Amino acid sequence: MxxxxxxxxxxxxxxxxxxxxxxxxxxxxxxxxxxxxxxxRRRRRKNKVEGRDNTSEVVMRKRKLLSEEQVxxxxxxxxxxxxxxxxxxxxxxxxxxxxxxxVAVWFQNRRARWKNKKLxxxxxxxxxxxxxxxxxxxxLETEVLKMKEQLCEAKKKIERLLLEHxxxxxxxxxxxxxxxxxxxxxxxxxxxxxxxxxxxxNMFFVADYQSNYxxxxxxxxxxx
DNA sequence: TCGCGCTAATCC
DNA sequence: GGATTAGCGCGA
Numbered sequence: 001m002x003x004x005x006x007x008x009x010x011x012x013x014x015x016x017x018x019x020x021x022x023x024x025x026x027x028x029x030x031x032x033x034x035x036x037x038x039x040x041r042r043r044r045r046k047n048k049v050e051g052r053d054n055t056s057e058v059v060m061r062k063r064k065l066l067s068e069e070q071v072x073x074x075x076x077x078x079x080x081x082x083x084x085x086x087x088x089x090x091x092x093x094x095x096x097x098x099x100x101x102x103v104a105v106w107f108q109n110r111r112a113r114w115k116n117k118k119l120x121x122x123x124x125x126x127x128x129x130x131x132x133x134x135x136x137x138x139x140l141e142t143e144v145l146k147m148k149e150q151l152c153e154a155k156k157k158i159e160r161l162l163l164e165h166x167x168x169x170x171x172x173x174x175x176x177x178x179x180x181x182x183x184x185x186x187x188x189x190x191x192x193x194x195x196x197x198x199x200x201x202n203m204f205f206v207a208d209y210q211s212n213y214x215x216x217x218x219x220x221x222x223x224x
Numbered sequence: 225t226c227g228c229g230c231t232a233a234t235c236c
Numbered sequence: 237g238g239a240t241t242a243g244c245g246c247g248a
Contacts, residue, residue: 062233065235065240066240066241109242110229111227226248227244228245231244232243234242236237
């Protein structure tokens with residue numbers, strides 16, 4: 001008896017866990033409903049059999065296991081169709097030598113098992129999808145970090161080149177070293193998938209893949 | 225009346 | 237302890 005309660009309790013817990021995992025709002029509603037509608041457990045009546053002297057006595061139910069052949073035929077029939085019409089039930093019962101009610105009960109239990117299995121499969125599938133998504137999220141976050149580092153390095157490189165350029169201007173004082181001459185010289189930053197064209201000390205253009213130039217101010221790089 | 229959910233009882 | 241059979245209550 002205790003075993004039965006535990007089995008049921010675990011199944012309910014599992015289902016509620018699934019619901020809480022994927023549908024937290026529905027879970028909270030269900031949990032509330034459960035609290036509001038706590039019903040007392042039903043007691044099952046024990047089977048009664050008529051004695052020879054017309055007295056009834058309570059006996060423990062004997063569960064009759066179906067033979068392998070019976071189960072095979074039932075499984076085949078279930079495989080064809082999960083629902084059981086009256087005619088098919090009667091025909092199966094006749095073929096199996098069972099009570100039509102037994103056939104109906106077997107189909108009912110089989111549908112319940114099938115439903116549980118489908119639920120478990122769906123849960124497993126969703127769990128895998130979720131785990132894959134988490135992995136992809138971490139991968140993308142790592143990629144973003146790497147790209148930020150690369151951007152930081154690129155900025156340092158630009159600053160270095162600007163300093164070198166300034167020192168060239170002050171030392172040579174030549175008209176050919178004006179800022180306009182630098183317009184033609186592109187820094188090769190191919191490894192970052194972009195090229196940058198120097199404009200002045202605080203501003204430069206970035207060419208994206210579509211060759212659309214975007215103006216970036218030096219101080220904007222701070223928060224990128 | 226039937227199917228379903230729940231669960232006890234039983235088997236292995 | 238999991239799987240199976242079946243009783244019971246409820247809703248459609």
